Amino acid sequence: MRRRNWWPHFNPVGIPEEFDRSSSYDRKRDAIMNSVVKKGVPTEVLLVEDSPGDVRLTREAFRDANQSIHLHVACDGVEAMAFLKHEGRHTNAPRPDIILLDLNLPKMDGREVLAHIKEDESLKTIPIVILTTSEAEVDIMKSYQLRANCYLSKPVQLGAFEALVKSINDFWLTEVKLPNQRKSE
Amino acid sequence: MPIEVLLVEDSPGDVRLTREAFGEANKSIHLHVAVDGVEAMAFLRREGVHSHAPRPGIILLDLNLPKMDGRQVLVHIKEDPSLKMIPIVILTTSEAEVDIAKSYELQANCYLTKPVQLEQFEALVKSINDFWMTKVKLPKQGKAA
Numbered sequence: 576m577r578r579r580n581w582w583p584h585f586n587p588v589g590i591p592e593e594f595d596r597s598s599s600y601d602r603k604r605d606a607i608m609n610s611v612v613k614k615g616v617p618t619e620v621l622l623v624e625d626s627p628g629d630v631r632l633t634r635e636a637f638r639d640a641n642q643s644i645h646l647h648v649a650c651d652g653v654e655a656m657a658f659l660k661h662e663g664r665h666t667n668a669p670r671p672d673i674i675l676l677d678l679n680l681p682k683m684d685g686r687e688v689l690a691h692i693k694e695d696e697s698l699k700t701i702p703i704v705i706l707t708t709s710e711a712e713v714d715i716m717k718s719y720q721l722r723a724n725c726y727l728s729k730p731v732q733l734g735a736f737e738a739l740v741k742s743i744n745d746f747w748l749t750e751v752k753l754p755n756q757r758k759s760e
Numbered sequence: 761m762p763i764e765v766l767l768v769e770d771s772p773g774d775v776r777l778t779r780e781a782f783g784e785a786n787k788s789i790h791l792h793v794a795v796d797g798v799e800a801m802a803f804l805r806r807e808g809v810h811s812h813a814p815r816p817g818i819i820l821l822d823l824n825l826p827k828m829d830g831r832q833v834l835v836h837i838k839e840d841p842s843l844k845m846i847p848i849v850i851l852t853t854s855e856a857e858v859d860i861a862k863s864y865e866l867q868a869n870c871y872l873t874k875p876v877q878l879e880q881f882e883a884l885v886k887s888i889n890d891f892w893m894t895k896v897k898l899p900k901q902g903k904a905a
Contacts, residue, residue, distance in 0.1 A: 754861050
């Protein structure tokens, strides 16, 4: 079945339907199964975070929530950009499916990292979840203006922090359709 | 303070399901509905009958809409300096890779496909509420004109 391409000016070729929408299945289970078993491709997550304690907590919370995540860590904005541009020791870095970005970073501020990514044609579609201590209205507004996909402030309490990481997993890595998800060959 | 949510959806059944699911999940949501892209833009620009419309804190946007397609709505919103920071959650039946890719290229905040089964649809709306309305810091909502 072919359907008319709805995107004016983007692609004049008609695009065929890829999925039978009439089939019913447990979407959540299928999404997890697809990522772990059928597709066999883990979700690549880049965490840009300078606090070793928060890195550890995030890593453990993701591990508890989802066995099929590869968590990569950049400790500052410069390393984050090198990872994304495959520079230096990051020449073989995978493209992240999603980025968790702290705002307050050494060397290059998270706000700058956000701006760089969203201005880069090859990187701008990667969803960026701001995950920071700041609750300042100016930081929230600025992040959305710079096209962050969403903004979360880190809870102080351990249990709440773990719950937040789990909710990131449950929503972004389970429900959301991420762009350009790699499929197995 | 209530959260103003704009749902852009032409299917009355889906509108009802969404309204009921949000109603159960979160009493502090004001759900506004636009049934096509033209009405959505009028709501956001406070034109005509929508001259006193509140600025939504978040938009749920179907792609396949009459009059003005959801893809055009997405383009218009993200090109408008006064609207572009409003998070847009694409909520549509399409699972086509081209729609997913293009939505993110046009800076949609995230992309969700509507489940076919009722319970899963309700669960998805609940998860939107749990994440976007209780955890995410949304940009400051403007007041009604």
